Amino acid sequence: MLVAVLRSGAGVAGEQLDGTVFCLQSRGDLAQLSYLQRDGRECWKHFRGTSFFSESAGPVVVLCEACAGRRALGGDRKEPCVFRLLFLARMLSGHVGPPLFFSFTSVFLTCFRPFSLLFPSLERSLPFFLCTPDKNRKKCLRKLSAFFGLVEGFLMKVFLCILLLSLGFIWVCGAGEVLPPEAYENRTLYPVIPTYDRLPLLSIGVLSDIQYADEEEKSRRHFRLSPGKVEHAVKEMNANRSHMDLVMHLGDTVNRDIARNLQVIDSLLKQLQFPFFQLLGNHDFLELGEEHRDHVYRLLRMPARYYSLQVGEGGAFLLIVLDGTDLSVFATRAGTARRAETNGMKHRYRHRKNMLDVNGGIGEEQMQWLRMQLEYASKQKMVVLVFCHFPMYPYDDELNLWNDVEVVRLLSNYSCVAAVISGHTHRWEHEQLVVAHKNGEFTIYFVKFGGIVQSPFTSWGFIEAYEKELHLHGLNFGRVFDYRLPIRGVPGGSVLRKTTRVLSSGPFIRRRRNVRVISRCGGDTKWLRNIIHQPVPNKTVGRTENVSSLMWVECVIFFSLVAVIALLRLMCRKNRRRQSKSVSVRSRGAVH
Known part of the structure; x- marks a missing residue:
């Protein structure tokens, strides 16, 4: 200004x-x-x-x-x-x-x-x-007053249009208020997420980058609003998604100080009526002593730092959960073999623009484990979904995994890989990579889910697999997205067709979930005992922003401007009356 x-x-x-x-x-x-x-x-x-x-x-x-x-x-x-x-x-x-x-x-x-x-x-x-000074001052003031009237009328029309748009927006989004539990049985807080009349072969609820902290908003990250948005997702899944197999969180449960902030989010996630798994993210290690970095995965109730799950009827799907923080500055302790391997990778790939300290890489031991999992899935003719906090493709993203090229090259050797799911960037994107394999072409989809923390409106969704396609749908910053991605060249199609069931009508019934941890690696067998859990401050958390308060701000700004214009019009009228009186007095004096 x-x-x-x-x-x-x-x-x-x-x-x-x-x-x-x-x-x-x-x-x-x-x-x-x-x-x-x-x-x-x-x-x-x-x-x-x-x-x-x-x-x-x-x-x-x-x-x-x-x-x-x-x-x-x-x-x-x-x-x-x-x-x-x-x-x-x-x-x-x-x-x-x-x-x-x-x-x-x-x-x-x-x-x-x-x-x-x-x-x-x-x-x-x-x-x-x-x-000009030669023209009549009274005529000029009259024009000024008329101009004020035109401006005032125009602003009133603009305000009415914005008011109607705001009311419509509030009606669609429910004013950002959390509804009572009974309201989630038949409706949602946000626009209705698409559902279908077929029971999917695999259904996974996906959350990403909750990143809770008792801090003020910064860089459009609404840390204190995360619990309210997680509560909405949990209630929605429990009420309307009884057919889900599991829920996966893509990392960054807290923004910093996991021993202090995890309790708020963990109490909400425990209300899920589904098996819950998650990944390690870079923010989970911030403000944590080096002596505790090897045990963060236990605080998050993870089986190991990286592991695999066999899911679906007949074990048709293999979910490989990677640890993108395996080699990183924030998750490794000084003087250890992992830190030495981290320094070596940073020096080897120093020319890449994604070699930032907020990213991480996958070590050689985990790469060998990943190769073994892909060999197993290929022999068993399973469909593989890979989960990693850091994205891998396209390669020109500065927030990618450090050794993204090497990992994607490994995944491209196995036609059983259908998709790679990641977070970290806080924005929704999906790309596809068509790979020429000895058995023919196949497609790997690289999907990034939006971060819950990044907006006053929530972001979460579902991955549902059918016999020939993947359905990705959910909410991205309060807006519905719905994509159908065809599965091309993935073996095991006969197994998928045998397990397909079609429901006649009505909501999906709750089915028996077959989720089994078949491999886990990384971490020790001792439970973390010496982390001191600091009490969470007694403050109101989980507030969702009320859009009606934003409209009040607009009203105050508008009416303040209208008041200023009205005051100026009044001043012009008084000045005009004063001029007319002086002219009349002069004319009378001239007559006398």
Whole structure:
């Protein structure tokens, strides 16, 4: 916001402005006024305004008040003080979701010709508003009052349109309020997630990047809203997703200090009526002593740092859960073999732009384990889904796994791999990689789920496998997404067709879940005992942002602007009445 008040003592009045102003620049409280003299020479003057603010905030207001002479203003030196107002306002009140904003630009208020000295090219935009000192002042004020009326009417129409859009948005999203438990039996807080009349062969609920912390919002990450959004996801899954096999969280359960913040989220996740598994993320290790880094997976109730699950009727699916923090700066202890391997990988791939300390890599031991799991799945003709906190493809993403190229090359050697699921980036994306295999072409889908923490609106979804395609659907920042990805070239199609069942109608029935940990690796067998759980502050958590409060802000901004315009109109009317009275008094004196 730029507010400049130029007075006669500021060094810009009188004969110093003998020319045409064409530029007004400011930095901090210092401004530069550039103008052309009559002989064509370019001059400029520096001055300090009464009030200056940063220009990046939006509104720009320039108040020019000068007791200037004939050469500066084209009027008589005995002319009274001139008040000029150049009002360039652009007020943006953007929020996540539909942008609700007011944009008021190029509103010029003036009583005399001098505003043409500032930004003369804008005179053509308001030709009806021009006046010279030779014209009637009363007529000019009448035009000014009419202009205020037009602006006020236009703003009222804009406000009514925005009000209707806001009400519609609140009606669709439920104003961001958490509904009572009984409301989840027949409806959802957000738009209805698509369901189908066929029972999927595999159904996985997916959460990503809860990242809870008792901290203020930062970088559009709403840490304190995460519990409320997790509660919504848990209730929705329990009420309407009885056919699910398991729920998978893609890492970053907390933002930092896991011993202190995990209790809030863990109490909500325990309400799930499904087997729950999760991955290690980079934020799970922040502000944790090195002596405890090897035991974080036990705090998260994980079988191991990386493991595999055999899921589905007949064990048709193999879920491979990788530890992307295996080689990393934040998850390894100094002086250990893993730290030495971490330093070696950082030096070997130092030319890659994804070699950031917030990312991690997969060590040689885990790569050998992954190769064994893929060999087993290929021999058993199973469909493989790989889960890793860090994305792997496309390669040009700076938030990728350190050795993404090597891992994708390994996965490409096995046609049983259907998809790779990841988080970390907090944004929803999906890519596909078509691989030419000796048995023919097959496709690997790389899917990134949106982070729960990244928006006031929730993000979570489902992965459901059918005999010939994968269905990805859910919520991404409160908006429904629904994708159907064909499975190409994955062996085991005969097994999938044998286990397909079609329901006649009604909700999905609860089925017997067959989830079995067939391999786990990484970590020791001792339980973590020496982590001190600090008590969580007794504060209200889980608040979801109420959209109606945002509308109140819009109303206050709008009515404040309308009040200012109405006040200026009133001042113009009083001035006009005063002028008419003075004219009548003069006419009477002339008659007498």
